[in-house]
Amino acid sequence: MGEKGKVSSFLNFFKLGDDDFDDFYDDPYESDVDDKELRKEEKRLKKEQRREEKRSFSRTPYDDHEDDYENEPEYSQKKNTSKGAAQSKVVPIRTSASDVEVCIFKPANFGESQEVCDILLGGQPVIVNLEGIDVEEAQRIMDFVSGCIFSIQGNMRQISKYIFIFSPKTIDISGDYIKNVAENNEGISIPTLSKEF
Structure with missing residues (x-):
């Protein structure tokens, strides 16, 4: 046996031959899983778009930080800009004696x-x-x-x-x-x- 034969037998013994690495990338099962995940993601995005179209509330933009409620929309109240609303005062109301x-x-x-x-x-x-x-x-x-x-x-x-x-x-x-x-x-x-x- 020559030196090449000894080296290749040594590499084959430890499973370090070139043909062993090719098996990792040609797995047909992985492509099926990737296709399924892509289809699920597309369906989820379509549902999300439909929900967005149905909502009629005005929303405020999300903050950039991550939190547990990241996907929940934030709603804001529409403000009345008339002069009467700007000048109104909050007055406490006392309960009547009948209460x-x-x-x-x-x-x-x-x-x-x-x-x-x-x-x-x-x-x-x-x-x-x-x-x-x-x-x-x-x-x-x-x-x-x-x-x-x-x-x-x-x-x-x-x-x-x-x-x-x-x-x-x-x-x-x-x-x-x-x-x-x-x-x-x-x-x-x-x-x-x-x-x-």
Whole structure:
């Protein structure tokens, strides 16, 4: 064997011959896959064009950065350019008295004081009747509800010795018979209930 024979047998042993590389590029299966992918891409592009034609909204252009919502269109509102719209002011509308509902609540234990706070957070005033409840339990309820009133900057008024009305900041309480619990305007003072139940 000559040197060429030794080299070619060495290359064939390690599968480094020239004819091995040709097999990688002549795969008929790959051309079928490429054709299928091209057809799918063409169909997808046609569908996308049809969708674009159906849309009648004005769209703003996309940003160049990539994100998860890249394919979703952004819509803008059409602006009114008349003078009246440019000079209009936003004015808050107060709810009428007919929209306000007062809840009357007589908690049986401290666990029910959370319900009173939920009603207050919902924007409704609550009348709480603490008559007939253990003094320590009633004081805990008052402490809890007073904390809620303080956090929402609401109002607390005493109707009788053991009946109180609590309201959110947006609802005013007035009347001759109602006594303001916080006589000094420095904040809320929590009434201490006596043991005379």
